[in-house]
Amino acid sequence: MEIKNPNWFAPVFIIIWSTGFIIAKYGMPYSEPMTFLALRFTGVLLILVPFILWFKAPWPTWKQARHLAVAGALIQFFYLGGVWMSVRQGMPAGLSALIVGLQPILTAVFASFLAEKVSRTQWVGLMLGLLGVFLVVYAKIDTAGVSVMNLLFNAVALIAITGGTMYQKKFCPQFDLRTGSTIQFATSALLATIGAFLFETRQIDWTVSMIGALVWGIVCISIGAMTLLFLLIQKGNATKVSSLMYLTPPTTALMAWVLFDEKLSILIIIGTFITMLGVLIVNQNISLQNLKRILFRV
Structure with a gap:
């Protein structure tokens, strides 16, 4: 199934992907992480299989x-499971976002695995992006609730999303999105179900918020955003694709401001613009000379 890569893929992906932190706010109080993910992945299969x-x-x-199964387990189960488990056990969301936000840097470090070269200008963009993310989440960084286990969960999530993206780009860059995604979600559903039965009570409080978070997670994030991510991985450079993740914390902050009336500080606004500049530099072939001109004009 050949699909072109229009310009709207990246912004739409970021907007939908960023809602993952919003649905966590709605769904996490009513279900344990592995149980929620098992339901979510299974729900995706119930839609994809008849379609196939x-x-x-x-x-x-x-x-x-x-x-595909290996890449799916890393990108779906271990990444989401690591983040959700850490936050569920008290890890501050801001610190969790900052740790996972190291993905673009980690991807660039191992870019040679994909025979990709990261230019000096792109490194500047990556560092600017990380600085912007730090400014955005700074107010929410709190060491209370941090433990070795929580840090380990976040480290697993960081390594999983980085390794999964690179693994998929290396070993299975082209595949039919319908059947390939089904294999990935089936693998993740199996792992999440095993985790739920081994470590959780599997009790669910079926509130409107829980159902809404589950449906949104199935349709919009797991099917919509993941499909866009796979298309971006197929068509693009791994470092460039991973740099888009820098935009998740700023976008989530804007959503929280609109939906939950959370404070939008000047630090968040400045960090957002710095992040956008960093991602732009990474994704555009800008020379150091032109970069100096751009920054001087700004």
Whole structure:
């Protein structure tokens, strides 16, 4: 299934992806992490499987399916599971966002694995992006609730999303999104279900907020945002794609301001603009000379 990569993929992906932190606010009080993720991944399968059967979508080879399963487990289960487990056990959301926000830097460090070269200008952009993220989440950084276990969960999430993105780009960059995604979500659903039965009570409080968070997570994030992410990975440079993740904290802050009337400080506004500049530098082929001109004009 060949799909072109229009310019709207990246901004729409960021907007939808950023709502993940919003649905966590709505859904986490009513369900344990593994239980929620098991329901979410299973819900995705209930939509994708009939769709595949109806359109008779082609399945990948067994070799490619194994690679897809590994990438899916990393990007879906270990990343989301790590973040949700850490926050559930008291990890401050701001600190969690900052740790996971190191992904673009980590991806750039290991770019040679994909035979990709990161220019000096792109490194400048990556550092600016990280600085912007730090400014955005600074007010929410709190060491209360931090533990070795929480840090470990966040480290797992960081390594998983970085490794999963690079693994997929390296070993299975092209695949039918319908069947490939099904393999990835089936793998993640199995792992989340095992985790729920081994470590959780599996009790769910079926409130309107819980149901809304689950439906949004299934349809908009797991199907919508993930499809866009896979398309971006297929078409783009891993460092450039990962740099988009820098925009998640600023976008989430803006959403929280609109939805929850959370304070939008001058630090958040400045950090947002710095982050946007950093991502722009990474994704555009800007020379150091032109970068100096841009910054001088600003």
